[in-house]
Amino acid sequence: MKLPLVVQFRRELSTRRQSALFDRHPGLIVLVAFAGPVLAVAGFSAYRSMQEYTAKGLPIVPLLLVACVAWIGIGLSRQLRLNRDRKWNNFIRYMPVRPIHLVALHAYVGIPVGIIGIVLLTCGLCGAGVEFWTIRAAVKWLTIGAVFVWVLSLQSFLGIVASRFSWGQRFLLSALALWGILFLGRFAWSLRSGNPYTSCLTDVCLTDPVFVASGMISLVCTLIPQRIAFPAKGFWAVLHLTAVSAILTALSWKLIRQPLLSIAARPKDLFFTVPLRKLISRIFPDSRGGQIAVELLRMLRGPHIRLLFYVTVSVITGLGLQFAYPDGSYHILILVVFAVFAANERADLLQIRQADFLYYLHGVDAQDYLRGLTASVGLLISILCIMQVPIFRDCDIHTYSRMICLCIAIAFSSMGMNVAFDHYSRNTKFFKYLITVMLFIAVLSKAWGMIPLVVLLSFNVIRIPCFIYSLILVILSFSANGFLPLLIAGIVVVSEIARTPPNTVKKWYWKIVE
């Protein structure tokens, strides 16, 4: 099939951009190199988690619906990123492109997330005991195919509304909030009947008008094992999903004729309070304080704040699940979902660093800048990690120590610090490899490490010299567990930083800016 020209151009451009990004941040290659194995591990995790979940007789309907909503949400963030691509939008708005091709472009953008969603959904359903390998189950495959198209059309529609109408994003958020309130209200009301809350939740979900109208209930009723999927029911679901997809595509086609909004990046109105300013200037009386403050503000006013939002939501949800099911580990799934959200933001996060050339122009001291950057990024990622601590409230002191060490290690090795790594290890590759191994040991040793892992890889923390060499290290690190290596890594890094003369830092550091 020949893709529309605009999609071909976008694909070409995305490939070039990725290539350029890899040139600037070679560590990202790891993310791509490990994409297959990571997806396999994630699929297997979904499979095992669902096995554990269904073994306890917990309701599948709400879980499946949450998975669908999360899937749509993750894809939506890609749509929004397309809307925020100023260069692309400024080019495309003056070009003669058929509206239907623009809709196809939006659908194309969602395909990678769609494939990941399909894999995870199928693995989860297999874990829940759904049979996919019989002739009778063929209709379920058909439904899965219809879901793929349905999710793409829904994401495209939402992305187009948000990009064409200034009220679009506000309307979508308000509608979502209203629906959430109504849903919770109905759930609270149904609890009065005295039935177990799991069955109340299932009933509320099955009768929710939004879920029913969007086709999710037809989908769920066809897929879940408790409800025997008769072919007729399955075909009805496929028909329903196809009809919804067709309506959404037609609406998208209609709406995309509206001019594209110019989305200006507006920084958030965040300021330091006077006591905080005084505190910073007291701790760092020289220019370092100013630089740290500037970097912190850039961090908080920029897109990085979305990371904190994701973490907050995941922690609150995780805590809720932990209290509801003290002996379960379902909160891990929530953390993973939001980790994917966080990883989705990597392009913006890396891009914002490019403005650093201004510092060079205005003669800001390289060491101050380095400290400011490290402090602000480190602080943010440390918060990311520390916020997870309450979820694991039953951990022992050993685990807490490891988590804190990991936070410190990530803080030291976060964005932009890869050059520092190169330098601080003084080209002694042994140290570099040692730190790499230690980080991987710490990150992969526990399931909760998924968030740091994703953030770590997304932020291009570690410059891996050779794929195979790294793979061996990672496989080896699976067998290890403990925080001691990480502590050693932290000490090595700190001692190396302390020994480095300022001129060398300056020489190496501006390489990031170039």
Place this chain on the structure above:
Amino acid sequence: MIQLENIRKQFDQCVALDRVSLDLEDGRTYGLWGRNGAGKTTLIRIILGVLPPDRGSVRVFGNDPKKDWSVRREIGMVTDEDEYFPEITIEEFLWWVGKLRLVKESVLEEQIERYTRAFYIDEHKNHLIGSLSHGTRRKVSVISAFIGAPKLIVMDEPLNSLDIDSIEALCHSLKKHRQDGGAALVACHDATFIKEVCTDIIEIDKGRILRHGPAETLDIGFSVKRKNKPSKE
């Protein structure tokens, strides 16, 4: 070719355009002249259909540019925003522009060759746009407007960062375009360039058309005593 009727556009409290009516014809080059913030870019965006007017109607080739996407196939555009794709080469960028305008492969190759040579960037054709100087990038943007020989060329501050040779090349290209029966609308602050290239001048101030007429009858530049001149205080 372009008919604007009683256009009004307001951003929050600021009236960008008010009661603007114009009728632009084929085979002429119009110079859009006015101070910063006078409403030139807003007018251009409305003509191109990327900004809807609050009131009034716009017709380009007899169609509403906002609703009819195919109108843009006949419009070449240079924006005042320096946004480029640094990851692709000059030739690739121009090739994609031509393909999106449905230009035949052989014609496209000839046009890329001709314009890159005319603007002295044929040596850089295979260089990534990101590796070029600011002025060279601007030339790429200017050339892209001519690719596919569109009937209408709209340029917003095309002279930014262009060297004297490229300005001359642009003059020649615009004159050739006019001789071939095409129209152009050029928003520019350079009075000499406008006098050299344009057949008509439209002076705009505070969202209103102040003067509109043949270039030889209207005087623009430093020597002209302007109305509403901002106070130095």
